[in-house]
Every structure is written in C-alpha cells, then in structure tokens.
Amino acid sequence: MAYSCSLFHSSLASKSNFPLLHHRNHPKFNRPAPIVISCSSSSTFDPSSTTSSSNNNTPSPQKNRRLADENIRDEARRHRSTAKNTLSAKYVPFNAGPDCTESYSLDEIVYRSRSGGLLDVQHDMEALKKFDGAYWRELFDSRVGKTTWPYGSGVWSKKEWVLPEIDPDDIVSAFEGNSNLFWAERFGKQFLGMNDLWVKHCGISHTGSFKDLGMTVLVSQVNRLRKLKRPVVGVGCASTGDTSAALSAYCAAAGIPSIVFLPANKISIAQLVQPIANGAFVLSIDTDFDGCMKLIREVTAELPIYLANSLNSLRLEGQKTAAIEILQQFDWEVPDWVIVPGGNLGNIYAFYKGFKMCQELGLVDRIPRLVCAQAANANPLYLYFKSEWNEFKAVKANTTFASAIQIGDPVSIDRAVYALKNSNGIVEEATEEELMDAMAQADSTGMFICPHTGVALTALMKLRKSGVIGAGDRTVVVSTAHGLKFTQSKVDYHSKEIPDMACQFANPPMQVRADFGSVMDVLMKYLGDKAPKH
Numbered sequence: 021m022a023y024s025c026s027l028f029h030s031s032l033a034s035k036s037n038f039p040l041l042h043h044r045n046h047p048k049f050n051r052p053a054p055i056v057i058s059c060s061s062s063s064t065f066d067p068s069s070t071t072s073s074s075n076n077n078t079p080s081p082q083k084n085r086r087l088a089d090e091n092i093r094d095e096a097r098r099h100r101s102t103a104k105n106t107l108s109a110k111y112v113p114f115n116a117g118p119d120c121t122e123s124y125s126l127d128e129i130v131y132r133s134r135s136g137g138l139l140d141v142q143h144d145m146e147a148l149k150k151f152d153g154a155y156w157r158e159l160f161d162s163r164v165g166k167t168t169w170p171y172g173s174g175v176w177s178k179k180e181w182v183l184p185e186i187d188p189d190d191i192v193s194a195f196e197g198n199s200n201l202f203w204a205e206r207f208g209k210q211f212l213g214m215n216d217l218w219v220k221h222c223g224i225s226h227t228g229s230f231k232d233l234g235m236t237v238l239v240s241q242v243n244r245l246r247k248l249k250r251p252v253v254g255v256g257c258a259s260t261g262d263t264s265a266a267l268s269a270y271c272a273a274a275g276i277p278s279i280v281f282l283p284a285n286k287i288s289i290a291q292l293v294q295p296i297a298n299g300a301f302v303l304s305i306d307t308d309f310d311g312c313m314k315l316i317r318e319v320t321a322e323l324p325i326y327l328a329n330s331l332n333s334l335r336l337e338g339q340k341t342a343a344i345e346i347l348q349q350f351d352w353e354v355p356d357w358v359i360v361p362g363g364n365l366g367n368i369y370a371f372y373k374g375f376k377m378c379q380e381l382g383l384v385d386r387i388p389r390l391v392c393a394q395a396a397n398a399n400p401l402y403l404y405f406k407s408e409w410n411e412f413k414a415v416k417a418n419t420t421f422a423s424a425i426q427i428g429d430p431v432s433i434d435r436a437v438y439a440l441k442n443s444n445g446i447v448e449e450a451t452e453e454e455l456m457d458a459m460a461q462a463d464s465t466g467m468f469i470c471p472h473t474g475v476a477l478t479a480l481m482k483l484r485k486s487g488v489i490g491a492g493d494r495t496v497v498v499s500t501a502h503g504l505k506f507t508q509s510k511v512d513y514h515s516k517e518i519p520d521m522a523c524q525f526a527n528p529p530m531q532v533r534a535d536f537g538s539v540m541d542v543l544m545k546y547l548g549d550k551a552p553k554h
C-alpha cells in the first residue's frame with residue numbers, strides 16, 4: 021500500500037459417473053429409472069458395495085474403511101462404474117441467441133468467441149432436467165462433510181454441474197468450498213438493525229480467497245489437457261494477489277509450472293509471498309493490474325501457457341458453486357439479497373449463474389437480488405450503472421486499500437451487466453474511508469475481514485440507510501478474502517495515520533510503563549469507561 025504506518029512495524033513491507041443416492045426409489049423423487057445416473061464412487065459411501073479388507077466375517081468397526089494400501093483416489097476408481105455418462109458441457113459464445121451454432125469442446129484451448137466476445141460454459145440442461153430439483157438437492161446434501169474423492173470438495177460435490185465429463189483421477193482439489201455462512205448477529209443488530217444478516221466467508225479457504233473455487237476447476241482441466249498431450253507447458257495469470265496465490269498452489273499440488281504477472285508494489289506482502297513459496301515463476305511488472313492483464317493475454321496467445329484469469333470461463337464454473345452452497349446452507353431457502361465486491365467482474369456473474377441454474381433445475385423457485393460493490397477509486401461498473409447502462413468507459417484505477425479490486429478495465433463487464441440486469445441488481449460504491457470504517461466496525465464485532473468485504477458492507481449500509489434493503493431482509497454479504505492477507509491496511513487504520521481519514525473506529529494499543537501503578541491506572545480508567553451507567 022502507498023500508506024505508511026509508524027505505529028506498528030510489519031516485519032515485511034471422465035467420463036465419470038454419478039454417485040447414487042441411497043434412497044433413489046424414495047417416492048418423494050420424481051426421477052427416471054436409474055439408467056442415466058449410474059453408480060461410481062458412492063457419494064455417501066455405501067458399505068455394501070465395498071470389498072472388506074478383513075479376511076474374517078466378524079463385524080468390525082473398521083469395516084467401511086478403504087483397503088489398507090488404497091488412497092481416496094484409488095477408492096473412487098474402484099467404485100467407478102462403466103455405465104455411460106449422459107451429461108456434458110461445452111463452450112459457447114456468451115449470451116448468444118438460440119440460433120448460434122458456434123461451440124467448442126472444453127478440451128480445446130479457447131478463451132474468446134470468433135467475434136472476439138466472451139465465452140460461457142453451457143451445460144446440457146435437458147439432460148440435467150431429467151432429474152428433478154429434489155433429486156439434486158438430496159444428492160448435493162448427501163456429499164457435504166465427507167472425504168469421498170472428489171465430492172468432499174464444495175465445488176466437486178456439484179461435479180455434474182461443473183465439469184460433468186472430467187475423470188475424478190484428473191481432478192486437483194484441496195477440498196475447497198463448504199465455507200462458513202456466518203450469522204453476523206452483533207454487526208447486524210448494532211450497526212444495521214438487522215437480524216438476518218449473513219457473511220459467506222469464501223476467504224476462509226485453502227489460499228485465503230474465493231479464487232480456490234475457480235482454480236480447482238481450471239487446474240483440473242489443465243491436468244486433463246496435459247494428459248491428452250495438448251500443448252500446455254504452464255499456466256499463467258495476471259493478478260492483484262489472490263488469483264496468483266490460488267493458481268500457484270493448485271499448480272504446485274499437480275506439479276504443473278505456473279507463471280504469475282503481478283503489478284509491482286500493488287499487492288500485499290502476504291499475497292506476494294504465496295506464489296513465491298509455492299514455486300511459481302513470479303514476474304513483478306512496473307504497471308497496474310490492467311497492464312498485467314493486457315500482457316498475459318498477449319503472451320498466452322503466443323506461448324503454450326494456459327490463461328487462468330476469469331476471462332477463461334472455466335473458472336466461473338467453480339466459483340458459481342458458492343451460490344449453490346448458500347442456498348444449501350439455508351436449507352434451499354432463497355435469501356433476498358446477495359452482495360458481492362467486484363473487480364474483474366467474473367464473480368458477480370458466477371453467483372448469478374449458480375443461482376439461476378438452481379432455479380432452472382427446480383431446486384428453488386426464484387433467485388436473490390444481486391448487488392455488486394466497487395471501491396470508488398476503481399468504479400467503472402458503478403459509473404456505467406449510474407449512466408443507466410448508457411455508456412461503459414474503462415477508468416484508470418486509483419490506489420485503494422481494497423487492492424485486489426483495483427481494476428479499471430474489467431474483462432467480464434458484459435457478464436456483470438447481464439447478471440445485474442437479470443437479477444434486478446444494483447451497483448454501489450465505497451470511498452476509502454467508508455470501506456475502512458466498515459471493515460473496522462465488522463472486526464469490532466468479532467469478524468476479521470478484508471477491505472473488499474468492507475466495500476460490500478458499505479454497500480449494505482448505504483442500501484439499508486436508503487431503505488432499499490429492509491431490516492428483515494435476509495441478506496448475504498460475500499467475504500472474498502481472508503483478513504490476514506490484509507493486515508497492513510488494518511495496522512494503518514488503527515495507527516490513525518492515514519492521510520485525510522478520521523479512522524473513527526481505530527483501537528490503537530496503549531503504551532504503558534512497566535510498573536504496577538501505571539498498569540493499574542490505565543486499567544482503572546478503562547474499566548471505569550466500560551462500566552454500565554445507571
């Protein structure tokens with residue numbers, strides 16, 4: 021960050037097949053005969069289909085365990101059936117009309133449509149619709165909290181809606197997802213008069229941000245492409261810090277080279293050290309994120325480096341599972357609002373897509389209204405919204421404490437507009453002071469959020485104040501990264517040394533002399549101030 025701190029000194033500036041539900045003949049489910057969804061590794065681990073490692077017939081508490089020399093991948097392989105998978109997905113031009121015939125296999129290396137537009141992953145919805153909403157709800161619910169490969173992941177527990185054709189053997193997963201949906205009881209009550217406010221902690225995750233959800237999908241597909249001998253020597257991205265962390269971790273886990281383009285001196289130390297530690301080839305480039313994005317697009321057009329930014333629509337297939345997870349966590353009840361901080365603008369569309377699929381496939385009957393929240397210092401979508409979608413202009417993004425969304429020319433602008441228009445959505449913005457105050461207020465109620473979540477909370481505060489969001493509205497704020505990645509911003513705030521910022525919720529430590537009297541004095545004053553007034 022450009023801001024300095026003198027008070028605290030930081031030490032560093034398939035053909036795969038589908039698991040069956042156990043109760044597939046339950047009358048509740050209106051589903052066809054079990055010809056299509058054929059059994060592979062059972063999502064809920066059916067002991068009756070397991071070979072026991074024990075040679076005697078004595079019931080043993082370890083009966084359901086894997087064979088001694090088997091790992092969870094082997095186990096999944098052993099349970100796989102040879103029945104034909106009938107689900108599929110392909111790339112199509114984003115928002116193409118029904119007459120469009122352009123499409124590409126997911127095994128092709130393609131990021132743009134023929135006309136240069138965005139792509140989208142299109143699932144065979146007719147095949148998915150052969151199973152009713154109750155079926156999908158029950159299937160997804162049956163997989164939560166298990167270690168069955170790969171369904172223990174919050175992303176791969178929805179595999180049929182993500183990459184239905186990938187072999188579980190090719191999947192690279194850290195069992196990401198299944199993140200906490202936190203009831204923000206005190207924050208909601210104290211600052212907003214709300215009692216149904218929730219924070220989806222997507223940043224409490226393997227590499228500390230929601231990017232893990234998309235990266236497991238992208239790197240798994242790359243793993244498959246490499247096995248298919250497609251020309252992919254490495255995987256690359258431009259990043260404001262989180263995409264690069266996720267890319268390098270998943271590539272390291274799979275033994276695939278990763279290359280990351282970072283804007284020099286514009287990301288946090290915690291973010292910078294992640295790809296370094298994970299063995300990525302790190303280029304620190306004297307430009308901003310938009311400059312890095314332009315470069316990686318040029319480079320990936322020339323070299324056998326696969327592009328890992330969300331321009332690549334595979335990423336969004338993983339990210340959309342966070343929306344499905346929210347519905348699942350509310351026992352398939354739909355919240356009224358979901359607020360998402362936006363930068364390159366892939367995630368807002370991913371949320372829309374996840375909710376929309378749940379509606380189209382009968383898991384829920386409506387979708388929430390979406391709010392995209394931007395930092396005022398990097399607000400091209402906000403300005404576009406304010407112009408009533410009249411004219412989009414990229415901006416030069418200024419420095420913001422929400423450094424991961426310091427993006428002026430978002431690649432997914434069309435996706436974001438589509439998502440907002442089709443969800444009766446809203447765009448809000450947050451100044452530096454607003455986002456930092458909101459972060460400090462949230463932290464003071466026991467959270468430890470990142471500045472981007474502060475942007476989303478500011479949007480909520482504004483919409484509550486204007487009455488757009490009601491006191492009783494069930495609202496979810498998406499927290500996109502772990503607060504521990506952005507400690508310097510908190511240090512700056514609590515040191516009250518940010519130029520032109522009051523830092524009204526700062527809580528700096530008190531320097532005290534090392535003697536009993538001095539310590540007692542400050543404690544007596546503190547306790548006196550805190551004592552209930554009668």
Ligand SMILES: Cc1ncc(COP(=O)(O)O)c(C=O)c1O
Pocket residue numbers: 229260262263330361362363364365366367368424425470472500501
């Ligand atoms: C922490 C964090 N929050 C929010 C975003 C915004 O997501 P998107 O670029 O998909 O809009 C990003 C990345 O851009 C991010 O790293």
Ligand SMILES: N[C@@H](CCOP(=O)(O)O)C(=O)O
Pocket residue numbers: 257258259260261262263264328329330331363364366424425
């Ligand atoms: N915040 C992102 C910016 C790039 O976004 P992406 O989703 O297109 O990869 C980051 O952490 O790099």
